[in-house]
Amino acid sequence: MSLTRNRFLAAIGALWLVGAIMVFAVSTRQETIVVTHWANGHMMNEALLPTFAKQFNAGKYRTSSGKQIKVEAYTVNSGVMTCQLIKRASHGFCDENKGTGGEGGDGLPDPTIVTPAADHWLSLVNRNIGRTLIDVNAMKPLATTYVGIATYADMAQCLGWPGREIGFADIVALANDPAGWESKPCAKTEWGPQPLISFTDPSSSSTGRTMLFTLYSIAAGVPLERLTQSQVTRASVVDYVKELQGAVDHYVPDTLILNTKIYLGPRYGHFFFIAEDNLVKLYQGKVKVTEGGKTEAKRLTRDMVMIYPKEGSPTHNHSAGIVQAGWVTPEQLEAAGKWTGFLMEETQQRAFMEEGFRPGNPNVAYVRPSGSKFWPDPNKPAIKLNPDRIDPAAAEAIVASWGEVKNSGVVTFILDTSVSMTGNKLEQAKKGVMRALDNIHNRNLVGLVTFSNGINGRNEVRPITENRYTIASSVQGARASGATALYDAIAEGIRMTDTAPGDPEAIRGVVVLTDGQANAGRDLSSVVKMRSRQTEQPVFCHGRTGDSSCLAGVYGEELALETRHRIHIFVVGIGDADLEVCRILAEATGAACRGTTDKDLAEVLEQFGRYF
Numbered sequence: 001m002s003l004t005r006n007r008f009l010a011a012i013g014a015l016w017l018v019g020a021i022m023v024f025a026v027s028t029r030q031e032t033i034v035v036t037h038w039a040n041g042h043m044m045n046e047a048l049l050p051t052f053a054k055q056f057n058a059g060k061y062r063t064s065s066g067k068q069i070k071v072e073a074y075t076v077n078s079g080v081m082t083c084q085l086i087k088r089a090s091h092g093f094c095d096e097n098k099g100t101g102g103e104g105g106d107g108l109p110d111p112t113i114v115t116p117a118a119d120h121w122l123s124l125v126n127r128n129i130g131r132t133l134i135d136v137n138a139m140k141p142l143a144t145t146y147v148g149i150a151t152y153a154d155m156a157q158c159l160g161w162p163g164r165e166i167g168f169a170d171i172v173a174l175a176n177d178p179a180g181w182e183s184k185p186c187a188k189t190e191w192g193p194q195p196l197i198s199f200t201d202p203s204s205s206s207t208g209r210t211m212l213f214t215l216y217s218i219a220a221g222v223p224l225e226r227l228t229q230s231q232v233t234r235a236s237v238v239d240y241v242k243e244l245q246g247a248v249d250h251y252v253p254d255t256l257i258l259n260t261k262i263y264l265g266p267r268y269g270h271f272f273f274i275a276e277d278n279l280v281k282l283y284q285g286k287v288k289v290t291e292g293g294k295t296e297a298k299r300l301t302r303d304m305v306m307i308y309p310k311e312g313s314p315t316h317n318h319s320a321g322i323v324q325a326g327w328v329t330p331e332q333l334e335a336a337g338k339w340t341g342f343l344m345e346e347t348q349q350r351a352f353m354e355e356g357f358r359p360g361n362p363n364v365a366y367v368r369p370s371g372s373k374f375w376p377d378p379n380k381p382a383i384k385l386n387p388d389r390i391d392p393a394a395a396e397a398i399v400a401s402w403g404e405v406k407n408s409g410v411v412t413f414i415l416d417t418s419v420s421m422t423g424n425k426l427e428q429a430k431k432g433v434m435r436a437l438d439n440i441h442n443r444n445l446v447g448l449v450t451f452s453n454g455i456n457g458r459n460e461v462r463p464i465t466e467n468r469y470t471i472a473s474s475v476q477g478a479r480a481s482g483a484t485a486l487y488d489a490i491a492e493g494i495r496m497t498d499t500a501p502g503d504p505e506a507i508r509g510v511v512v513l514t515d516g517q518a519n520a521g522r523d524l525s526s527v528v529k530m531r532s533r534q535t536e537q538p539v540f541c542h543g544r545t546g547d548s549s550c551l552a553g554v555y556g557e558e559l560a561l562e563t564r565h566r567i568h569i570f571v572v573g574i575g576d577a578d579l580e581v582c583r584i585l586a587e588a589t590g591a592a593c594r595g596t597t598d599k600d601l602a603e604v605l606e607q608f609g610r611y612f
Contacts, residue, residue: 033063033335037073038108039115040206041256042277043142043318044075045286045355052348061338069335072109077254078116078206080105082125085114089325090129110327112336115142117206117275118316119388120213120395127392132324136388139319142343143357145275146313146381147210150262153303155270158186167310168218168244171197171271175247191266194566196249196590198258198269201610202402205254209399210314211273213387215241216398218311225389229397241405246505248407250568250590253610256288257592263289263298268590275316276376279306280356283372306374308381315386318357403441408506409612411440412447412461412493413471415478416514419452422480425515425574425598432605433475436511437468439609445506447496448474451489452482453520458492461500485521486514487543490569490585491561494527498563508565509591511608515574515598517545517581524581528588529557543581551580556588570611572596572604 043049053071061069076084084105086092114134116122122134149171159166159174174180175195181187200208217224219240220231231237249269252258255278261268262282281287285299320340322333342348349359353367358376368375413433417426433448440446447461448471456478459471493510500508518524524543532539533553541550559567568591571582579595586593592611596604 031067032070033067033329033331034109035069035071035112035332035335035339036109037071037113037115037320037339038076038081038111039073040078040081040117040318041075042117042145042275043115044073045281047351047355049073052343052351056339056342059342061335061342063331063334063338065331067331069338071339074108074111076105076108076114077204078118078121079204081114081116082121084108085111085122085125085133085323086128088327089125089133092128110325111323112328112332113340114321114323115318116321117318118210119319119321120209120390121206122321123388123390123392124395127396134321134323136321139317139321140340140344141317141319141360142340143318143349143352143360145277145316145318145357145376146308146384147207147214147273147275147316148313148381149307149309150272150274150279150304151270151307152266153305154188155191155266156305156307158184161305161307165310166307168215169311171195172244172247176243191270194249195247196266196268196270197247198261198272199245199248199251199406200255200258200273201251201253202399204610206316207255207273207275210316210387212241212398212402213390213395214312214314214385215244216394217385217390224314224385224387225391227390227394229391229393232394232397232401238401238405241401245406246503248507249566250507250509251406251611252592253607257607259287260289260592261590262304263287263300264587265302267587276306276358276374277356279304279374280369280372280376283374284356284369285371286355303373308383310383312383312385313381315384315388317388318360319388403443406441408503409440409444410446410461410497410500410502410506410508411444411612412449412497412510414449414451414489414493414510414512414514415475416484416486416489416512416516417450417452417456417478417480417482418484418516419481420484420516420576425601426478426480428598428601429513429574429605430475430478432513432602434472435602435606436609437464437471439606440464440612444612445500445502446471447493447500449489449493449496450474450478451485451492452480454485454488455492458496461496483520484514484516484518486512486516486518486581487524487527488521490527491522494559494561494563494567494569497567498565504565506565507568507612509568509570509612511605511611512569512571512585513574513601513605514571515577517576517578518543519545524584525560527560528584529560530554530584530588531557543578543584551584554584556584556586558588566590568611570594570608572601572608574598574601 180193202209202212219237344361349364446464448459450456525540530539569585569589570591573582573595582593
């Protein structure tokens, strides 16, 4: 009896053990390994990584231990990515949580893979934390693109393209010629006499940073990978970069904002430094642009071409960088390898090419993107530059020099203090002006106008080193009351900006902040000239409360006020502000119009500090 009982218990034990093993195996297989991929906005186009991640996850890929892999992709722009990696790996401080793809950066999960637009951001990370967080030399491009000079086809042809090679020197020579476009018999009147060059801020834009590195390399006469910190400080090198920057008509914080200027035509700019995929997507109508206060995807309405500078074109590799940090487990590394392998397969590579990229996998046949008159030519550019291998010390020295080599700026802020600004609007406006002042370099000049029924107060334009705290005090003391003499304030801001001392070639602008519609003072027609789009006849419009319907089908031609310098009028319209008036003012001066809410106001105003 005892023997039988023992055998029975042994059998039960064996069955329990087998069951436990099976349960453990099933539970192990049900565990998920998450691969967190931070990627720049170019890669996070809905047709690319977001779609690929869904397809990969549906395929139920597993690790060698049987655990299912799940990919989570997040849009994080390159500057924010860099700042967050440095913070998380070294327990430092990061204040780059605002801006494109960066809002709430602190709340993002730790990354397994990172893909900035250009690898040189990650070399900066390694240098700052004092060790290799990402092995840049081991990174593989997911898809590549070259940065060139985008311009309108008729302008390129007027310069001799495609039969003649065009370079940075040609653009600078045209800009420095007192006759400008008038020196070219083929130039069109609508272009205006002055060539307009746009440049993005290298502190936040991968393209701006890459182009700045490239200019220093060309000036020093050495390849980017051999550029040293001592070479970038040579007087002759700095003077070359200053000469090109002196020809820049306006700066913008990033390429997303630049796209709007490109779409709006020659009145807003002529030469733009952008990547090939950007131009393809503009043609395809996949890029969102802001016009008249509305943001939507639109196709180009004018033919544009990409000039590959004869001095050379830099590449953006969009590589997959594996993060070597304590938060990344061996199984996540294995899972990351499966994910990046998936991205290199032909189907995914062809999708990258449909979006205007070149393949990261050299074994995949080239595909011409549909819906675009421009496509990356595999035989171009003739001279290829690689900014990703620049010495981090040289790169830091170049970025640190930005405020000294960029074109200087003269700006007057115009702050609406009418009664409609009472409460949070005015408080957010004050914060925004303060943050904008912090973004303006010490070489620039700045002034302030506050208004309601008329001009309430003014701080004449002076160097920001002298005027920053005076303006801050005036802003902090502003109180809301009275009507809205909007055009009186704009005219005064134009006068102050135009007559201020400073470099004759400085970028001069007025930044207007208002939440209302003009209901006092002068009319809109006294500030800007307008024409009908249909008949090209002059249009006169008061532009006052209840009288903006006359602006339908009308465009802003130029300032109605006499000025010695080109003056840009940037308008930030809050809430019920008349965005048609905003559009007209921006059109007439080649500037920007931005509608916003009081919630986002401070951040929007902060961005405008990067225009100067």
